[in-house]
Amino acid sequence: MKRRSFVKSALASGAAAAIIPAAAMAADTDNPPAHSTDYYELRTYTLKNETQQKLVEDYFQYAAIPALNRIGIRHVGVFTELKPEGQTKIFVLTTYNGLAHLSHIADNIGKDAEWKKQGAAYLNAPASAPAYERIESSLMKAFKHSPLLVAPPKTARIFELRQYQSASEAAGKKKIEMFNDQGEIDIFKRLGFKPVFWGETIIGPLRPNLTYMVTFDDLAAKDAHWKAFVDDAQWKKISAVPEYADALLVNKITSTLLVPTAYSQI
Template sequence: MKTKALLAIITATCFFSFAQHQNANRQYYQLKVYSFDTDEQMKRTDAFLKDAFMPALKKLDIGPIGVFKPRATDSVTPKKTYVLIPFNSLVQFGLYEDAIMDDEKFQKDGSAYLTAAHDKAPYNRIQSILMRAFVEMPIMEPSKLDGPRKDRIYELRSYEGATEDLYRKKVDMFNAGGEVKLFDRLGFNAVFYAEVLSGSRMPNLMYMTTHENQEIRDTNWKNFVDSPEWGKLKVMPKYQNTVSRNEQTFLYPTEYSDY
């Protein structure tokens, strides 16, 4: 029994050491999704993000920070703002809110938002999604697109799995299977690929690709679907039925977004 217990401890120690090595250089991301009832709420939150929140984060060497708005769908534009924040560790993520609340300039510049009355809230709700970068792309790469921001297509995709096992197989498809490399080869300008650690819909992975305009986005996806790499990947038995729900959101960067 002692021998078995010792072997179990050694095995567990080796596993956690390997896991720590695998995760050492992988960033964590928080995606904050603000929803609004009115345009006035959206304007107040935009001012807060631009003039108080982002400068406070940069004092802590957190960034670059992406701020995005949804594109109109069927003549309706959802009243939402998406904020993407990178962190080098879970500790940094866990401490940043307390740190900025101790910043006097943040408190002053963000006072209209921070001290809003209960019946004049600057948003309806905030959804927070915590993610960990894929092994194949451990660090965020802000898009290098330089065309007009109003024309750019930032495509945020969410892939849910029916079970944890199927979800992990889809993550493997991106990493070991070569899907990340294929997107890179075809010029998708990915910002991140990540496993969702905590969110309202689990199990789940998310990623964001960027394109100069809608036409280029459509062409890129056609090239992806028609590629020989995807033709082989999609029929592999181990990768079958790995996605139960695929949600895509088209965004564009605000003028004050870092990318």
């Protein structure tokens, strides 16, 4: 009897040991653990025509975003260009709790039967009729002074995605220092730019670079905010320091104006 009790107890303990991690994983899906620093994946889809645009948009609206939400992603932003030259590109911003979270998503999204069903047209598009021409991806780590994404109000807005390229890694780090430690991010917040994220690109093209996203009610508000920034006394003080001169730290600035799709979560 003692041996039977021991075996029964051991089996129960083993089952519990298997169930507890699974239960914890399920709990993490609904309530991702607290974290201190976001990581961002920015995808840029190059498209040939409206047919491809519809395939990509349908994929994110009906397949990818619901599946990502089911396994712990809270914010997926999908944007088109405000003033495209030809066929618009599609920009997709996905927020992760960390590198382990990114790995978990990559390992598990393929197990989602509904994702496969709803995304079949995109996932299985033939080579003769691809869903897109190319995807360019970057992985970014949030700045220490703005470590978590801030989703703006769900109102009619335009977004500005800005990238600062530097001639060297040292110059890129110095520019990030200017944002973090010299108060440049605080100026943006004080002036009402409603920044969404700030990230240093750790994997991706055109490195070294940093990328950030700010929002405005409309084009007139954008112009007014940037004028206020240029005229700001604190900004003039920071930018007047010789070691922070743009000529030393930044050799190219790219600005892209975006509008969110109706289903975007940012």
